[in-house]
């Protein structure tokens with residue numbers, strides 16, 4: 001059974017806690033800004049993402065404090081000096097990033113408090129965070145307030161002016177391709193939870209077929225109803241442009257694995273089960289065509 005909740009029936013504090021558990025993992029912008037007195041500020045924001053490429057736009061959102069409806073220092077700063085650096089957060093700096101979210105007063109420099117190193121930006125006045133793997137110098141194009149109560153967001157619309165990233169993050173010598181296994185970015189979840197993006201957490205999905213896949217509605221019923229194949233498996237099958245022809249399926253019958261499966265039992269149901277398990281394995285290796293041949297060898301699956 002699903003639980004259903006309307007925002008107006010719980011407090012903003014409860015709603016905040018609830019939503020952050022499933023709107024995530026969220027990327028983290030460690031934002032450096034300055035006020036008109038040139039005092040530096042560094043704070044993390046996970047209400048953050050990319051919203052446009054041309055023009056190149058990032059948006060983060062400092063909320064009005066739920067506790068007392070006051071404005072966060074970052075928001076005050078970007079109203080005064082319309083420049084920021086958005087520093088991306090990887091595992092190496094996640095504790096320091098979290099510490100920088102402490103509510104130090106406006107004249108306290110969080111670079112010093114959190115032990116992160118400021119380095120001069122090329123274009124904007126706020127400093128970059130040396131330890132951050134990617135530092136993005138931005139102009140603040142606009143600030144859109146979403147309300148006047150505590151918890152109201154303020155969209156800080158940032159135009160990218162220059163991006164800096166560590167040389168050792170790139171694949172070979174291609175300066176525009178980042179090796180995702182090296183960057184080790186973290187994401188913000190609910191409560192005190194974060195996620196780490198490396199190793200087995202990273203996986204690839206083949207882009208939907210450019211020539212348009214056949215779709216679930218063209219998958220034979222017996223395959224669609226398989227208790228062995230998951231929604232993810234079926235989506236890979238649906239992404240094929242057209243089903244293998246009879247001659248490809250015939251040829252596939254000489255495949256040693258297929259011969260083994262047919263020789264292993266005289267029971268049709270048992271053979272079908274084994275074929276589905278084998279197709280599942282092939283799909284996990286992105287061998288979609290072979291998976292289809294495996295499934296269609298079993299004549300009943302074609303119905």
Ligand SMILES: Cc1cc2nc3c(=O)[nH]c(=O)nc-3n(C[C@H](O)[C@H](O)[C@H](O)COP(=O)(O)O)c2cc1C
Pocket residue numbers: 028041042043044045046047048061062063064071072073074075097098100101102103104188
């Ligand atoms: C990882 C992380 C993400 C955060 N994301 C946000 C956010 O998106 N919006 C927000 O208002 N506060 C967010 N916070 C809390 C602010 O960082 C915190 O209120 C901070 O004190 C604001 O600093 P400032 O007053 O110097 O701007 C986040 C805190 C952490 C640790």
